[in-house]
C-alpha cells in the first residue's frame with residue numbers, strides 16, 4: 001500500500017462482528033470472560049479496548065513500527081515513556097522543546113534523579129560531545145522544533161546514539177507521519193501529540209507512541225497499563241477519523257504555510273521568518289533530504305519586539321489567538337507569553353524565543369485569505 005492508502009486502510013479492516021467500515025466506539029470498561037482468564041483478547045478498558053486497539057495498530061503501521069500505543073495526551077505519552085528510565089538515567093535533549101516537555105523534564109523528573117542535558121541539536125558535533133560526556137540512556141529530539149522550526153538530522157543522531165546504546169526518541173508532532181517517518185531513519189520511538197495534526201480538528205486531547213521494535217513495544221505496553229494515562233474510546237475514534245484525511249490535510253496545511261511564509265519574508269516589518277520550506281532556512285537542504293514536505297507551522301520574528309507582536313496579533317482576523325496547533329482552522333500563538341511562558345526568559349531568549357516572535361499554525365482555509373490576513377496585520381505594526 002502507498003502511504004495515503006495506508007492512512008485509510010492499514011490495520012483498519014471492517015469490523016469483524018458487524019461489517020461496519022469504521023470501528024465502533026466500544027464503550028465498555030470491562031469484558032466478559034467465559035472462565036477465569038478465558039476471554040476474546042480484552043479484559044479491562046485500561047489494559048485494552050477494541051476501538052483503541054484499531055487506532056494503535058493503525059499508527060504503528062503508518063509509522064512503520066512494531067507497536068503503537070495511544071495515550072490521553074502527548075504529555076501522558078511522554079511521561080509514560082520516561083517511566084522506562086530508572087533514577088540515575090541521563091537524557092540528552094534538543095534545547096528547543098515544547099514548553100510542557102521542558103517543564104516535565106526540568107521541574108518534575110529531575111527530582112526523581114533523571115538528568116537532562118540540553119544541546120543545540122542542529123549540530124551533530126554538539127550532540128556527539130554531549131553523548132561523550134557520560135553514559136546516556138536516551139536522546140530526545142523535536143524536529144522541526146516548536147516554535148523555531150530548527151531541524152536535527154535523525155539518521156546522524158541515530159548513528160551517534162547507537163555507539164552509546166542510547167535510544168533515540170523523536171517528537172514528530174510538527175511534521176506528522178505524512179512528511180517525516182523517523183523510524184525509517186532508525187529512531188527507536190516516535191511520539192505524537194495527537195491533539196494536533198493527527199486529530200486535526202481541535203476537538204480532542206491525545207497522544208501516541210510508536211516503538212520500532214516489539215521488545216521496547218512490550219515494555220511500553222506494560223507501562224501504559226501500569227501508569228494508566230489512556231484515552232477514551234470516543235477520543236480514539238476521533239483520532240482514527242482524523243488519520244483518514246491526514247494526507248490531504250497536511251498537503252493543504254503546507255501549501256498555506258509556504259504562501260504565508262513567502263508573504264512575510266522580505267516585508268520591512270519582519271526581522272526573520274522560520275519555515276523549513278523556504279530556501280532561506282539555514283537547514284533547508286536537510287529538510288529536503290529528511291522530510292517529504294515542510295508542514296503547516298511558520299514562526300515570524302517581528303521588528304518592534306513585544307509591541308510589534310501585540311499589534312500584529314490584534315490585526316489578525318482569521319488566525320485565532322489560542323494555544324495549540326494542527327487543526328483545520330488557523331491559530332496564532334505568542335510563545336513568550338503563552339506556550340513557552342514556563343521557560344525562564346534568559347533561556348528562552350538565548351535560543352531565540354523573543355518577545356517579538358509569533359507562531360502561526362496555518363489551517364486549510366483558502367491560502368489567499370490567510371495571506372491577506374497576515375498582510376493586513378503587518379500593516380497595523
Ligand SMILES: *Cc1c(COP(=O)(O)O)cnc(C)c1O
Pocket residue numbers: 073074075076098100101142146171173174192193194195196205206207
Ligand atoms: C502539544 C505538544 C506536546 C504535548 O501534547 P499534549 O497533547 O498537549 O499533551 C508535545 N510536543 C509538541 C511538539 C506539541 O506541540
